[in-house]
Amino acid sequence: MASLNLLIGVCLSYVAILFLVAFAAERAAMRGRGHWLRSPLVYTLSLSIYCTAWTFYGAVGYAARSGLEYLTIYIGPSLVMVGWLWAVRKIVRIGRTQRITSVADLISSRYGKSNLLAVCVTVLAVIGTTPYIALQLQSVVESFSSFALADPDVTPKGDSASTALWVAAGLAFFTVLFGTRNLDANERHHGVVMAIAVEAVVKLVALMAVGIFVVWGIGGGLSETMARIDASRLGHWQMANGRWAGLIFLAGAALFCLPRMFQVLVVENDDESHLRTAAWAFPAYLMLMSLFVVPIAVTGLELLPEGSNPDLFVLTVPLAAGQEGLAMLSFLGGFSSATSMVIVASIALSTMVSNHIVMPIWLKATGGGAAISGDVRHVVLLARRLSIVGVLLLGYLYYRVSGGGEALAAIGLISFSGVAQFLPALLGGIFWRGATRMGAFAGLMIGSVLWVWCLFLPSFGPDVIIPGEVMLHGPFGFGWLRPYALFGIAGLDPLVHGVLWSMLFNAGAFALVSVFTFPSPMERLQGAQFVNVFAHSEAPQGWQGGAAQSEDLMIMAQRILGAADAQALFQDAARRQGLPGYLPEPTAEFLQRLERELSGSVGAATAHAMVGQIVGGASVSVEELMAVADETAQIMEYSSQLEAKSEELARTARQLRAANDKLTQISVQKDAFLSQISHELRTPMTSIRAFSEILRDEGGLSAAERGKYASIILEEAVRLTRLLDDLLDLSVLENGQVNLNFREAVLSDVLDHSVRAALQERGIEIRRDPQAEALVVETDVDRLSQVFINLIANAQKYCDAAQPVLTIAVSRHRGAIHVDFSDNGSGVETGMQGLIFEKFSRIGHHQAGGAGLGLAICREVMARLGGSIAYLPGQGGAAFRVTLPGERALAAQ
Amino acid sequence: MGKTVLVIEDEPNIIEAIGFILSRDGWRVATHSNGVDAVEAVRARAPDLVILDVMLPGRSGYDILRDLRAGEGTSDLPVLLLTARGQTKDREMAESYGASRFMTKPFSNAEVLEAVRDLAGG
Structure with missing residues (x-):
């Protein structure tokens, strides 16, 4: 008999392998290798977290209880992937262009970046997912105890709580380690995705192996097995049309709405074209998963004693047949299903909780100064890690409180119907521009209240939360409020009943309130972007820049994106604007881009609020309002x-x-x-x-x-x-083709040389101050001399004083060096001062000499040297100021 | 003989060249090298012929020519216009302003002499 210790050993080794796989994938991704990490196959396999322990163990149990009905759980998403691929593609495209981090973020972002909606969705998602996590813990515990029962060395004792706690702690550790490596939730968690892909393969192989063993090992071949199925009661189950339709609908909706499915489908997607592969490969995977469910169920019912838990047939049938190795594999399959679901679900939920609940509170609590206060990255990561631990703790507590009594599949369906409440707001938001925030809020509220009343609370069993009295006669004697028979309509299957009413009221309230409320400008903008995501993927401009301080934005961005990423972003933006350095103009376009980058880390609503704090209130410009007003009808x-x-x-x-x-x-x-x-x-x-x-x-x-x-x-x-x-x-x-030869020189030497070269017999007295000229400059000495010579020669030529004197004065001003050449002649007329640097302009009467190009050349030369030359008015005579860039000169001092 | 030619030109070397050629041919040569008061100079000296450069400091030769044509006593004065811009446009402008003859720099000395003789009946 399989020993429990061996099982624990195998289990731990398996976990160690998963750690290694995740670690290797992270390393490969970090080094830029591992394109296979981004293959459509890995993407498809990661989608298989749809198949949790509920489907691994539960489907067989489901089949044993309700016949082929378990198929609905696979048909729903398959139909969506095949028939509604365009809708999936649209959501994925929106997720990528808007850098959506979670399903709550998508809904919040669509409805004007409303954090209220995000909080609602997050809370509902946590409520809906917690039982599901508990379910996974339960499945692991139960499969452990199946082995314990089969192990004669171990007295089966009820230490299931501690097993669950250990599993939860281990999962929390793994998820924190690999799930919060990147702050940018919009980036792929390569390690996690790879581990999930491996687990997907393990669970498929395990289930197939058990199935093959059952059909050919126990059943004695395909035809005999078929005959057994016909003989068993499973062959005679009738399908209830209403329930089937309801279940297919729920399972299909779950593909979009389950936080963990949204995480792998949208957030972790990094190539839209992968959807094409997933469209056939994912349904094929689901088909393979469901292939042997019925044979296993039939064999289990035949083989095992009456009253055995059909949810564990996948495990107990091989155990009963003495196939320890197969049972071990089957256990690993179930373990994989459970752990992969919990890991992704807790990543998805922690992103939602930290972005939409913790961060807004933290921002408020710290006085709203995103730009001033401390390390936001650290806070976000900490919030996310604590959220992961919190979510798993909730799941564990739920498991303890509920006692793990409920049949696995029932909890799963209640979970599905809870998150299905997102569907009207989600689909309405991406297909209907008239959908408003108030509509989404009303629909969500009424839908989730009905769900809690009709499905969630009763799921704890009679008298746990809702007294049996209320179940039978309604609260306070209001018969029409009975959880299983709202408005007096009794006789429906409770699940169909709850789903029907909650979805009806949800969608109805959503549509009605949307029609009668007026969307805010931000909602209109976002709505247009979401609905027309294929028409224009480029975002409209949401910010009016100008008042914003680029430097403040930079400080904030560094705190959230990290210094290197933020600087790269800012530098790139500045370059696109044609500016040097790291500070772009806070144009609407840039702010939009920045906000999108930030929202990849902290969600749309928080990013919007943070940018808003710095930029100021104005978020929608008049032009955009006009544009929106123009767009009322198609x-x-x-x-x-x-x-x-x-x-x-x-x-x-x-x-x-x-x-x-x-x-x-x-x-x-x-x-x-x-x-x-x-x-x-x-x-x-x-x-x-x-x-x-x-x-x-x-x-x-x-x-x-x-x-x-x-x-x-x-x-x-x-x-x-x-x-x-x-x-x-x-x-x-x-033409800028000039070759400059920069070198260090002392300014006085350059002047000495220029004076010597320029002075002719006619002469002019030159006055200089050697002390002021003792500066080191880095420049092209020949070119600078050319300018000086030109100026000195001009003074000789044009100075009309009886005793011509040229004064050369050097001074430093704000890090630049000024060299002033002023003579004592009559100077240049005010009207001419602007023209003298133009080509062929000549001042007054000229002796056969220059062609009027000298000063034009001087101006070009100085521009190439990084300085300038200008006429200095008001000096008594003609005066020219040559300005040299001085940083180097100061540094050389 | 002994007729007077007034050369209005700002390039000293060109003045010197024209002066040399014409005086060798027996003309009296007067010079003026400024556009601003060129019209007054013409009135004061009352030459038989004016050789007028278009590009003068202070005032364009065309403006001076227009004033001469409009002025009393100088409306029929033969004017030989000299320009360093040899474009068709300049020739047309010269004609429209009423130049007696138009010549592009650089010219040959013989051409100048011939034109002067033609215009002033030398």
Whole structure:
């Protein structure tokens, strides 16, 4: 006989393997390896947490009690995956674009990011899931005790409570370890998903193995087994149409609404195309899981003594047949089913509890200063871990309180019908733009109250919570309020009765209240995005920036996303806006993006509230209100789309016209420039040609005259060359093709060199202050000298004072270095000051000299050197200020 | 002979060249190198012919020409317009302002002489 110790050993080894698998998957994902982690197969297998211990053990029990009815549990989701794939796809798309973290987050986000709704959904989800978790604990405990019964060495003692506690603690440990690794709940928990996929395989293999053993090992082949089934009472069960329809509906709804299913289906999905595989593979998995249920049930009923628990046939049949190994495998299958459900359910619930209950309270309690207060990441993670422990503790307590007496399948169905209350708000929200927050709230409230009264409370059994008296005659003698016969309609199956009434009132209240209430602007925006998620995946702009402080946002984002992620996000946003550094403008677009990123960690409502705290109240702009008002009807929407299109065309036309104008302007500028160049080239050319002809044609020129004319020709040729040099230089500078050679130099040396190069015989007195010039600058020395030489030469050329003096003054101002060149001439007229840096502009009467490119070149050079040059008015004479970037200079000091 | 030509031009070397060519041919050459008071200079000197540069500091040659054509006593004065911009547009403008002759820099000395002789009946 199988010893209990061996079982515990196998069990612990299995858990250790799961830890290793999860750990390896996390490592692989972290290193960017493991694309297989994201395969559609793993996704499909993770969906199999639909098959919990309830389906592993319970389906057989179910079949033993109610015949083929167990099939409804598999038919519901299969129908949804095959026939309603488009709806699933829509939810998955919404989940991905809106970075939805849970089913509560989806509903809250759809209805204007209402935290009230999120809290309602969370509470209902916790109430609905707790018995389910208890159920899993119970299944593990019961399967343990089956082994204990079969083990002669162990006296079967009722230490089931401690077994349950150990299992719950172990699961809590595993879930905290792998389920709260990432703060961003929208990211995949690769470790968890991989472990679940492995468990999915184990439970399928286990159930198939037991089935094959039963059919070919005990039953003696396929046909004999069929004959046995025909002979047993299972073959004669009639199907009750109402109950079947109700159960198929519930099971189908569970696929969307169960928090754990939403978690694997939507939140953990990272490729929409995986749904295509899941659409056939998941129903196929369910089919395989259900294949041997009836043979096992029939064999169990035949083989085992009357009164054996049919819920444990999967385990007890191999045990009774003496197949220890098979029983062990079967136990592991059941254990896998139970643990995977509990892990995912507690992750999903903890996300909901921490995002929608703990975080809002914490934010309120800390004075609402998300930007000021401490490490939010730490708080969120702690909240999530505590929530996991709390959820498991609740499940354990429920198990202790309920005593584990109820048949497994019944609890499962009550759980299903509880979360099915989300369905109207969920489906209505994604298909009907008229759905409002108040409608969703009313539907949820009335539906869940009816569910609690008709299904949940009675599930504890008569006289546990609801006295038997009330069950029979209604509270306070109101017969029409009897939990199993509302409004006096008795005789229905209690489950169908409860589901029917709760869903009827839920959907009715939802639709009615939605029709008669008016959605807020935020709801309208979100509604449009959810309903039309395929039309425009891009979010509308929800924030009006401007008042917001990017730096505050940055501080907050760092606390939630972590410093590196937040900085990367901000830097990327700044780059998209064409800004350097880490602080983008708080545009509506950026705020929207930030909020979405944050909501991946803390949920839409909390993220909205946090951004709102910093940005201020205004969350919907007038334009958006107008847009929403325009969209009341689909027709209107279509026409507004047409309008938008024609507006877009008009905008394009405007842009084209602007571009054309600009091109024309550039063409005019180019003409003017060419005309200028033509003038500048032809003028020296004229003198050269005229004097060349004179020298050639005219006889009788004196030697002095010949010398003079030849030197004019030379002078003009030099002038032409200089002009061409300047033009080339300017062109290179303007195109940014110039190679700069930055190096450190002392400013006074650069000035010394420039003065020496620029000073001619005509001369100008230059005044300098060597002490102020003793600064180290990092620059292209040749280019800077070029600017200085130009300025000094200009002063010599244009200063009209009797005793020309040029003062070069160096000063530092806010980290920049100023070099001022001021002479004592009459300066530049105010009207001309703006023009002197333009090409070919010349001040006053010029001697055959520059072509008017010098200052234009200076301006380009200084721009390339990271500084600037400007005319300094009000200095008594002409004055130019050269500004050099000074950080390097200061650092070098 | 002995007719007077007034050269209104701001490039000293070009003034020198034109002055040399014309005086060799027997013309009296006067020069003026500023656009602002060019019209007054023409009135004061009453030359037989004006050689007028278009690009002058202070005032455009076209404006000066328009004033001369509108002014008493100078409306028929032969004016040889010189420009360093040889585009068709400039030629058309010169004609519309009433230039007697239009010449693009750089010119050949013979051309200038011929034009001056034509215009001033040298």
